[in-house]
Amino acid sequence: MYPQNLAPISELFVSYDSAQKLKQEAGDLVSHDLTPRQICDLELLMNGGFSPLKGFLSEEDYTSVVDTMRLADGTLWPMPITLDVSEAFAEKLEIGQDIALRDQEGVILGTMTVTDRWVPNKAHEAAQVFGADDDAHPAVNYLHNTAGKVYLGGPVTGIQQPVHYDFRGRRDTPNELRALFRKLGWRKVVAFQTRNPLHRAHQELTFRAAKEAQANLLIHPVVGMTKPGDVDHFTRVRCYEAVLDKYPQATTTMSLLNLAMRMAGPREAVWHGLIRKNHGCTHFIVGRDHAGPGKNSAGEDFYGPYDAQDLFREHEAEIGIEMVDFKHMVYVQERAQYEPMDEIADKDDVTILNISGTELRRRLAEGLDIPEWFSFPEVVTELRKTRPPRSQQGFTVFFTGFSGSGKSTIANALMVKLMEMGGRPVTLLDGDIVRKNLSSELGFSKEHRDLNIRRIGYVASEITKNGGIAICAPIAPYATTRRAVREEIEQFGAFIEVHVATSLEECERRDRKGLYKLAREGKIKEFTGISDPYDVPEHPELRVETENVEVDNCAHQVILKLESLGLIAGQ
């Protein structure tokens, strides 16, 4: 007999024959097109990764999870798994109705019986679950600016797993991993959660953790959704594969987890523990600042460095998986090996080396040396492939400011200067040009402006991804939309926000197109600055004043900024 942790876990899938029938019937149901995050959640709901959940949370369970970290029946569950939808979609539904859940290509993955529908108090959810109602937290930002206004809850019936075309052989459901451990005779398994490339210190740390627990090791990286700006999972998986060879044979395996992280620190650690228990693991490594989201809007850490370990320890028995706490590993030059910092007795007599994540990114960005004691050459080669020096990467310069502030003029001057330098293709996405070619049907409501900016952001992100320079020059009045565009682009290259800070009075005095006059007379409605809002950028990469400054000089300021960021070579 095998131990309990390796017994099959219950899934939400129906049998193959029932699935075929259900799929046909579901074709007639009202459909919800799942967002990328909901697809991740649904996959883990259906395959038992989120066991004991049987669907998206009901209102009662949601309230209880938010306030007490427990389902209404008292079971420990720290993360609200909710199906957020628009008000318009929610209004169409009746309680008790079945809906089809489709992926982004329209494939029906499952159905849900809607038992609950409610408007959540998002500020309360943010404060309780993420510790602060602060948009600097990626999940809070998502909650307020991406998630729908209404939540639906109800049991899910699984029809099929979401389709993945990448690294198929490396993806395992909880039952597949449990079966693998049974087959290999692995009784104790330490799981290592990660969203970053692994370097030598991680390899040492995980190997030691497994040795200490006398267990085998599962490298269990998240490939669903991680923190905006992380290294893409294609690169990471190639890096992980290189590191796998460094462990003694047959001690270690790797499997990819299609989880959408929330960066919720302590609560997230508990959640990760439950998920790994469901995948058949007996031990779980919890690091310093586990799943930390970085700094809040006041520049302070959201969570204390050991909050996650403390919360995990408090609930360890209930989670049903043992915590292995992270040792801070550093390289001791004289002994040419990694050692846990707190076990080095002769700290004052040896040279202790370490490279922070920020320093690593700097070295990659500037094409500087990354020493062998820090990482494996294969990993560095992979990272260099996707992170060429900044002077060879694509980037986006995003001008924002009032109508008539001078955005287009400066953008044009900048474009010409960059083309004169050569090296990368340059595209100008000017407000007026975009409205002619991409957004001709749009007006100036908030909804239409957002759509317009998102289109510009999409095109700019494609240009950036493919190594070009995108110069955008719309008004882009809303900070949240600008942030969304920034996040999209920063996956591929730098985003330089330039606030053209010409005052409204000056723009109106210039009134080059005669629009301000018409706006004042009420002949143009929703005019930015006059009868429509403009969120002044709080922390743009650059703010340029145009009053009493020549256009050429404004464009030159941008060039200097690009040089200082290493995006273009010095003149």
Ligand code: PPS
């Ligand atoms: S937005 O908000 O970013 O989508 O606007 P954008 O696409 O940059 O378009 C702004 C240009 O459209 C003209 N225009 C208006 N601007 C603001 N509000 C209203 N209601 C409006 N109606 C027309 C205006 O000429 C803007 O051009 P620029 O180049 O900014 O002066």
